[in-house]
Amino acid sequence: MRDFVAKTAIGGTEPKQDVVGTLTFQEREDVALASVSARPGQEEALKTKLHSVCGIAAPDAGQWKKGETSSLHWLGPDQYLCEEAYTGPLELARRMATELDGIASVTDQSDVFTRIDMTGPGAIDLLQRLTVLDVEQMQAGAFNRSAIHHVGCLLRCNEAGADFSVYAPRSYAISVHHALIEVAKAL
Amino acid sequence: MIINHPLLGPRDTSEFTYLGDASLINRPDWQSDTAAPEFHDYLYLRDNPAGTHRELWFHEQGDRSWLVVTRNTLTHEILATELARDVARKTGRGK
Numbered sequence: 343m344r345d346f347v348a349k350t351a352i353g354g355t356e357p358k359q360d361v362v363g364t365l366t367f368q369e370r371e372d373v374a375l376a377s378v379s380a381r382p383g384q385e386e387a388l389k390t391k392l393h394s395v396c397g398i399a400a401p402d403a404g405q406w407k408k409g410e411t412s413s414l415h416w417l418g419p420d421q422y423l424c425e426e427a428y429t430g431p432l433e434l435a436r437r438m439a440t441e442l443d444g445i446a447s448v449t450d451q452s453d454v455f456t457r458i459d460m461t462g463p464g465a466i467d468l469l470q471r472l473t474v475l476d477v478e479q480m481q482a483g484a485f486n487r488s489a490i491h492h493v494g495c496l497l498r499c500n501e502a503g504a505d506f507s508v509y510a511p512r513s514y515a516i517s518v519h520h521a522l523i524e525v526a527k528a529l
Numbered sequence: 530m531i532i533n534h535p536l537l538g539p540r541d542t543s544e545f546t547y548l549g550d551a552s553l554i555n556r557p558d559w560q561s562d563t564a565a566p567e568f569h570d571y572l573y574l575r576d577n578p579a580g581t582h583r584e585l586w587f588h589e590q591g592d593r594s595w596l597v598v599t600r601n602t603l604t605h606e607i608l609a610t611e612l613a614r615d616v617a618r619k620t621g622r623g624k
Contacts, residue, residue, distance in 0.1 A: 382623075403536035403592075418592035419536065419612070474541035486537070488544060489590045 351456035351515035358519065362526035365462040367519070370507075373425050374434040375451035380420035384445045388420065395441045396424060406485035406498055415485045415498065423451065423496070455496065455509040458519060464529055466503050471525050473497065477506075491521035532598060533610050534588065544590035550575050551583035551597045554617050579603055585613060 350371050352358045357369040380388040389400040398409035400422055406415040415423040426434050435450035442448060460468070469477040475488045480499040487496050495518060496509035510518035530542040552575075557567035576582075580603060586596045595613035600606070617623055 404538070416592075419594055419614070474543055476539075487591055487593075494590055 351510075351512045352519050353516060360523055360526075362523060363462075363529060364464045365460060365468065365526050365529075367522060367526075368459040368461075369515075369519070370457040370459060372428050373452070373457055374428040375455055375509075376424050376435040376438050377417060377449045377451050378422045378424060378438060378442060379447045379449075381444070381446060385420045388422075388442065388446050391442055391445055392422065392424075395438070401483075401485070404486055405483050407483070415496070417487070428452065454512055456512045456515040458508045458510060458515075458522065459500075459505075460508060460522065461505045463504060464526070465506050467529050468522065468525050469497070469506065472521060478503075480506075490518060493518055530605060530607075532586065532596070532607060534591070534594075534596065535610050535612050536594070537588075537592060540588070540591060544588060545586045545596075546589045548585040548587060548595075551585050551613075551616070553585055554597075554613060554622075555620070581608065 347355065349355060350357050350369055352369050357371045359369070360367040378388065378392070392400045392414060396409055396412035396414055398407045398412065398414055401407045401414050401416045403416055406413060411426055413425040415425070417423050424434065424438060432450050434452070435448050439448040466477050469475070473488050473490045475486055475497060481502045482499055484499040485496065487494065489495070490497065490508060490510070493511065493514045495511070498507040498509070499505070500507060508518065508522070531539045532542055532545055534540050557564060557571050561567060580601060581599060582602050583597055583599050586598045588594050588596065597611045597613050597616045598607060599609040601608065614623065
């Protein structure tokens, strides 16, 4: 049996951190993600159930909400993305699938997206160069899917103008991270 | 061009892809006795109006919803946007 070495999405053995000017970039390997999609006719039942399972109401379009242990993000009509602290492979998705049995389809997204936190003044200038979203208008609680450097990503606003989380497709993590760093250097 | 998404508000047109005439929602019944000519019309016959046109757009780089966009083909002015599933449900389709 070979000794395999676990690597992060960006390719290191530890989550990558970069400080460029006023901006700090932090790769996050400690979160689990699962998408939840209502079965036909179960849209309202899903909202009610999510409230009891996650402790927060399902967010409206273009929004996300943070609870004590879970966060819920609006992905599309009757679709949500749940985020929690990572406890093990597929654990969140399996638990959600059990809780939401018959109401929603649940898919693990932990190995699909990689979260890169971006904090500091200058985040707006950087994002304006990489996405068509009106990032200046994004307030804390805003969550959108759009293209960042032509790659379909999720963008979450934690604090208006200064604290964002980029969810890049895992297979594109190095490219998206590279784009963020290069633009930050050029600001 | 900006498309005013019914759920998400104004979004850049580069996030969307265009499919075609909104009548593509009205797929004929394949079990109908006249299915063959109906599918011929459905597939090949299109109105090509100079003016108001209802068309299907897909929010591919966004929430992946299908929209019915009413657009003036002469001025590119967008007059209305609706979720395609709401349009289909109004005609009795789906649940």
